[in-house]
Amino acid sequence: MxxxxxxxxxxxxxxxxxxxxxxxxxxxxxxxxxxxxxxxxxxxxxxxxxxxxxxNLIARALRSRTTGVVGLILPEASNPYFGALARHVEQALDTRGKLTLIGNAGYSPERQEHLVDKFLAAQVDGLIIVSADGGTQVTRAGVPAVYVHNRPVDGQAPVVAAVNEAAVQEAITHLHGHGHTRIAFLSGPCDAGPVGERHAAWAALAGTAAPLLRCAYYRAAAAALTGQLIGEGAMPAALITATDEQAIGVLAGARAHGLAVPERLAVISLDGTPDSAFTAPALTVTQQPLEVMAAQAVDLLLDGETAVLSAPAPLIVRASCGCDPAA
Missing domain, CATH: 1.10.260.40 (lambda repressor-like DNA-binding domains)
Known part of the structure; x- marks a missing residue:
């Protein structure tokens, strides 16, 4: 009809x-x-x-005083790790009848503050803030919020994170099994959030002789650093990277300068994005449980619970560490 x-x-x-x-x-x-x-x-x-x-969503919002929309703030939308997490969050919210509104902070605290203000003005029902370097407290506005990875310093909002300390320990133990005793760590520009936890765990386990390296969370930055270290004769024989983006950059830099992986450089990354399985060689990773974390964040937000939830990050063994996955 x-x-x-x-x-x-x-x-x-x-x-x-x-x-x-x-x-x-x-x-x-x-x-x-x-x-x-x-x-x-x-x-x-x-x-x-x-x-x-x-x-009519507008009419529904007027009647119920809810919009059915949840804001999701990502540190960097172009990073496959955060893109995969966003996909799982969107799917989890959809099963609960919610629409996802996504904002990209571009690793900028000021941009993140701006997005929080914009989302609050749009009267979202809640916020999920995936913050790599701290975050804005939004409880002053009376809007529920859940943080993924890192709780803001001045707040008590629920948070969901992986168990970074155990992931680092498993990576170091695995490299020890390959005979490596001097294992470097590639961190980010600063040590806030989960990268800070990974750095601290590495520092406690690897020993003072192990070198700490730093670069931005981009492939190009890691590739440039790798080329510089190879040129200086300072490239370590074993390396744990804080993120897959850095690890992929390291592999590219090593390949460009003729350094064989894993024969002369063993690499393990602490992210485990889908891209990690398709590098050459394929990356050994501690795989962050993104689907579990997304579901936990949505449940905390919509069910009104206050908690700190954590999930294990299992080691996925591939070729970049020196293993033969076919063996």
Whole structure:
């Protein structure tokens, strides 16, 4: 049954076609607050499909004082790690009937502050802030927030993170098994958030003779640093990188300067993004449980719990450390 051109079908139209009340149609479209019999629900959904009915989100927001939208702030959207995490967050929110609004902070605390203000002005129902270097406290606005990776210094918001200390220990132990005793660590420009935890764990386990290296979280920066170290004769024989982006850059820099991996340089990364399986050689990684972390963050946000949740990051053995995955 087609509606007149130029007029969008309404709740009343669906009710008329389904042979029920507008209240029942509303219960079906909003999954509550009252239950609807299965056969009646099927009639309502069939009528809505026939009319190509779409709920008016603005009207719904005015009635319920909720928008059905959750803001997700990423440190750097171009980083495959955060892109994969965003995909899992979006999927988890969708199963809970929420729409995801994504903002990219570009590793800028000022940009992150700006995004928080923008999302609050848009009256989002909540915020998930994936912060690599601290974060803005938003409880002053009365909007629930969950942080992934790092809790803001001045706040008590729920946080979800991987167990970085155990991941670093497993990586170091694995490299020890290959005979490496001097294991370098490639950190970021600063030591906040999960990278700081990984650095601290490495420093406690690797010994004072192990070199600490730093560069930005970009492939080009890591490739340039690798070339510089090779040119200076200072490239370590074993290296743990804080992120996959850095590890991929290290592999590119080593290849460009004729340094064989893993024969002359063993590499383990602490991220485990999908890209890590397709490098040459494939990266050995401690795989951050992104799907689990995303589900935990969404549950904390929507169920109103206050907690600090952590998830293990298992070692995925490939070729870059010196192992033969086919063996």
């Amino acid at each position: 087609a509606e007149r051109a130029g007029r969008a079908p309404t709740l009343a139209d669906v009710a008329r076609v389904a042979g029920t009340s507008t209240a029942v149609v509303s219960y079906v479209m909003n999954n509550g607050p009252r239950p609807v019999a299965a056969k009646t629900r099927e009639r309502v959904l069939a009528a809505a499909a026939e009319l190509d009915y779409r709920p």
